[in-house]
Amino acid sequence: MSRTEIRITGFGGQGVVLAGYIIGRACAIEAGRHATLIQSFGPEARGSACSATLAVCDTEVLYPYIQRPDIFVVMSGEGYERYRAELKDDGVLIYEKDLVHPTPGAPDKAPLRLREGPAGPRAYGIPSTRIAESLGRAMVQNIVMVGFFTAVTQLVSRAQMRAAVQASVPPGTEELNLKAFDAGCAFFDTTYGEAAQSPALPASG
Amino acid sequence: MNTGNAELGTTGAGPGPADAAPEEHPIAPYVRMDRMPHIWCPTCGIGTVVKCFATALGETGVDLDKVAVVSGIGCTGRVAGYMKLDGFHTTHGRAIPFATGLKLGRPELHVTVFSGDGDLVGIGGNHFIHAARRNMDLLVILVNNFIYGMTGGQNAPTTPLTAKTSTMPFGNFERPFNLAHLAASCGASYVARWTCLHVRQLTWGLKDAIQRRGFRFVEVIAPCSTLYARLNKLGTGFNLMQFYHDNAEVRHGADTREVDIGFQDKIVCGKFVDDPRPTFLEMMDEHYRKILGDKYVPMPPAGGFIPDPDSCGNPDPNRHRDGAAASPRGPTP
Amino acid sequence: MRADPAGVLTGVHYLDGDFACGEGAMAAGCRFVAGYPITPSTEVVERIARRFPRMGGTFVQMEDELASMAAVVGASWTGTKSMTVTSGPGFSLMMENIGLAVMMETPCVVVNVQRGGPSTGLPTMVGQADMMQARWGSHGDYELIALCPQSPQEAFDLTIDAFNLSEQYRVPVLVMMDECVGHMTEKVIVRPAEDIEVVPRRLTAAPRGEFQPYRVDGRPVPEFARAGDGYRFHTTGLTHDERGYPVMNAECQEKCVRRLVDKIRGSAEQIVRFEEEGTEGADIVVVCYGITARVARLAVHLARERGVKAGVLRLVVVWPFPEQRIRELARHIRAFVVPEINYGQIVLEVERCAAGQAAVVPVPHGGGGVHDPSAICQSILRAAQ
Structure with missing residues (x-):
């Protein structure tokens, strides 16, 4: 059974949990797979480091928590420091370029193989906050990130994720959020190029 | 009196066949005569309060089918079992929240809480203050005998300073509650106090309270000759009644800050608060109507019960929620 | 009977276990919920508090869990299906009135989203250590029913089952969820109302003068009369006879409590x-x-x-x-x-x-x-x- 583990982290207010919810919903409902979302609770969900995890599987998710994520989505420096070590050696790092500064091969941590360029990068950065601001609302930063995530990972199709965005955001904000989603996808296309091959998702048992 | 309500038809039939029946006691329609004699001691004041409440119910003409009585534990806790109404004898201190559930589950009910001081403001004190704060539509009749009777004369949160109890054998040194002030300051819309001696005033006061809405608190000072009088060498129940006669003072509208009760001190009686402010359900209805408009579906007065369309057991199809969905909550005044 | 469509959010949802439990309750016909905030169960009542005003339900946040449970027992006596939701510390406070519900034979549902204990323990983290408390937590001898969902889908399905069992046997039914299931979000399918079977409250058809609230006539469970229907019945937490009147002796205790125990034990093979x-x-x-x-x-x-x-x-x-x-x-x-x-x-x-x-x-x-x-x-x- 193929299983993909994802951690999404950021600070409270960035919409970490909603991002996780949309990805989970796209997998479980739009793509017909199984996806279990676990979110962090308590004061941290309302500020400081916030985190959500997803286990996505073609069959029933038996173990609900993640052990070593295949995909690590980071929207804050604190979240990066806190969870960077658990990312799989061949995992994919997706990060907010202006807020997170990955340190390749830091001692005593699992080294991140940050190979740039079309040969198959494992780390993908996006200035998602700036893009969201350019759309008029910094709040949609998480949806920009979801778009970028979709383009990078191809975990589900862009249409499936787009449907999940539409179904999950507050009524009346769909248009802005879909615009944010598309902007995230577009950033991937222009920055990492048509030629850039997206990595096949690493799978683990 | 609403004669339509005087039918006896419930669990306890009246005493004896008709040909041999003595003249029926005036409150027999309100009392489970098959449970008499009651457990209360001679000269206990609780029976008097029951009589006054029954008389008041009769005089208001309220539909007795819609009156529920809820009691907690203790001597007064037995009232719910003796009145021929829907009667709930619940757990110690929890009569008020139980009654809250009854009221919110079927808003058309007139729910009366009938219990003692230890039950309602000792173990149940938290529920008392919050129900008053919410102005929950309950009539709370608290029989205050200054002591825990059923368990044998222990100290109560109402025991006056220096009075002796079995757990304060050298006299009480804890300050008691001034219950009228407690209720008033928590937001009760009606606050009154009477003694068991004031049979007419108490009956009038209970009738007055039945006809109002919101959290209505009626404190009744009652003699406990078996314990309170004996432990404090105050004589018999008769002597306590004599004491009420000589020391009770009726002062309607009195400032509740000044009506605390000292040991063998004067007892201020009367209606202290009568402020018809909106009840919990009225506040809720008004708020939801304002915020949700047409989307608001209030619970029908007959309650949140969803009948089985195939059932033959429902006694009155008019009470079905569909028929009542459009009508407002709560009893019509 | 079929579920009241007003409470059924038919569709395919991505919901956490707490929300799914709330949806299950509403689908089952629950229209009264009393609760007190406690992690990790609060989301259940938050969901209900938002949806109830649109379907004729009333949620009240009580002053504590003693009050919540007492209010649920009270509301159930109006025939309104009632529930409360809590976690360990609140579950401890509810024990007294869970016992009352057992003794009065009051249908109701109590959800315990279990967290680590004892005492305040681990408020935001999973535990399953209230399982014996569920069985034995209230004093005296009794039997009740407890269900354990393993997923949000089951939190929905088993909450409906809990209401149905509580109606069928007139006992409190416990949904012994855990924090992990409560806070886990997964796909939850809510069937159309016409595909959801709910057990209605079985009201007595007895003439008013003949009704006795605990007379069973050989059945395991007595018939029910709602407060306010004119039966003017009495019920008590004391040991009682068929009329609901307190009787303080060993014979009545044997008859009263034996039946409370036997109605579950005798049907255990159907309930398990x-x-x-x-x-x-x-x-x-x-x-x-x-x-x-x-x-x-x-x-x-x-x-x-x-x-x-x-x-x-x-x-x-x-x-x-x-x-x-x-x-x-x-x-x-x-x-x-x-x-x-x-x-x-x-x-x-x-x-x-x-x-x-x-x-x-x-x-x-x-x-x-x-x-x-x-x-x-x-x-x-x-x-x-």
Whole structure:
């Protein structure tokens, strides 16, 4: 059974949990797979480091928590420091370029193989906050990130994720959020190029 | 009196066949005569309060089918079992929240809480203050005998300073509650106090309270000759009644800050608060109507019960929620 | 009867266990909820508080869990299906009036989203250590029903079942969820109202003068009269006769309490519910419930890969306990392995029923997380040696 583990982290207010919810919903409902979302609770969900995890599987998710994520989505420096070590050696790092500064091969941590360029990068950065601001609302930063995530990972199709965005955001904000989603996808296309091959998702048992 | 309500038809039939029946006691329609004699001691004041409440119910003409009585534990806790109404004898201190559930589950009910001081403001004190704060539509009749009777004369949160109890054998040194002030300051819309001696005033006061809405608190000072009088060498129940006669003072509208009760001190009686402010359900209805408009579906007065369309057991199809969905909550005044 | 469509949010949702539980309650026809905030259960009532005003339901946030439970018992006597929701510390406070509900034979549902204990313990983290409290927490002798969902979908389905069982047997039914299931978001399918079977409150058709609230006439459960329907009945937490009148003697105690116990024990084989996977011809059977059941199934897969004939028996209904099935299995297998997020509770029941015929191996976990599947697997391998 193929299983993909994802951690999404950021600070409270960035919409970490909603991002996780949309990805989970796209997998479980739009793509017909199984996806279990676990979110962090308590004061941290309302500020400081916030985190959500997803286990996505073609069959029933038996173990609900993640052990070593295949995909690590980071929207804050604190979240990066806190969870960077658990990312799989061949995992994919997706990060907010202006807020997170990955340190390749830091001692005593699992080294991140940050190979740039079309040969198959494992780390993908996006200035998602700036893009969201350019759309008029910094709040949609998480949806920009979801778009970028979709383009990078191809975990589900862009249409499936787009449907999940539409179904999950507050009524009346769909248009802005879909615009944010598309902007995230577009950033991937222009920055990492048509030629850039997206990595096949690493799978683990 | 609403004669339509005087039918006896419930669990306890009246005493004896008709040909041999003595003249029926005036409150027999309100009392489970098959449970008499009651457990209360001679000269206990609780029976008097029951009589006054029954008389008041009769005089208001309220539909007795819609009156529920809820009691907690203790001597007064037995009232719910003796009145021929829907009667709930619940757990110690929890009569008020139980009654809250009854009221919110079927808003058309007139729910009366009938219990003692230890039950309602000792173990149940938290529920008392919050129900008053919410102005929950309950009539709370608290029989205050200054002591825990059923368990044998222990100290109560109402025991006056220096009075002796079995757990304060050298006299009480804890300050008691001034219950009228407690209720008033928590937001009760009606606050009154009477003694068991004031049979007419108490009956009038209970009738007055039945006809109002919101959290209505009626404190009744009652003699406990078996314990309170004996432990404090105050004589018999008769002597306590004599004491009420000589020391009770009726002062309607009195400032509740000044009506605390000292040991063998004067007892201020009367209606202290009568402020018809909106009840919990009225506040809720008004708020939801304002915020949700047409989307608001209030619970029908007959309650949140969803009948089985195939059932033959429902006694009155008019009470079905569909028929009542459009009508407002709560009893019509 | 079919569910009232007003409470059924038909569709395919991505919901956490707490929300799914709330949806299950509303679909089952629950229209009164009293609660007090406590992590990790609060989302259940938050969901309900938002949806109730649109379907004729009333939510009230009470001053504590004593009051919440008392209000639920009171509301149920109006025929309104009623529920409260809590976690460990609040569950402790509810015990008194759960006992009242048992004694008065009041249908109601209590959801406990279990967290780590004792005392304040681990408010935001998983535990399964209230399982014996669910069975024995209120004083006196009694029987009730407890269900254990393993997923948000089951939080929805079993909450409906809980209401139905509470109506059928007139007992409080406990939904013993855990923090992990409560806070886990997964796909939840809500069927159309016409596909959801709900058990209505069975009201008496007796003429007013003839109704006795606890007369059973040979049935296990008496007929119900609502407060306000003119029956003017009495009910009490005291030991009582068929009229609901207190009677203080051993004979009445035997009659009254015996029936309360027997109505569940006598129907236990209809109430118990469990799922088995690979128990046919197994040497080892893992007995599990709630979130631990999912982890245990993973462990069983691992053990089978290593050649052990292992199966799973998952308790859906935990109380009453499936004594008969455990006894049967004990005759044929080598050992039961019982992982649970406590230091040994349900394992005691397994031990009791196995009665020495099969070994019983506990796999305890103190809470704050779920088992490592390999730890359960190791226990299976050891038990198989």
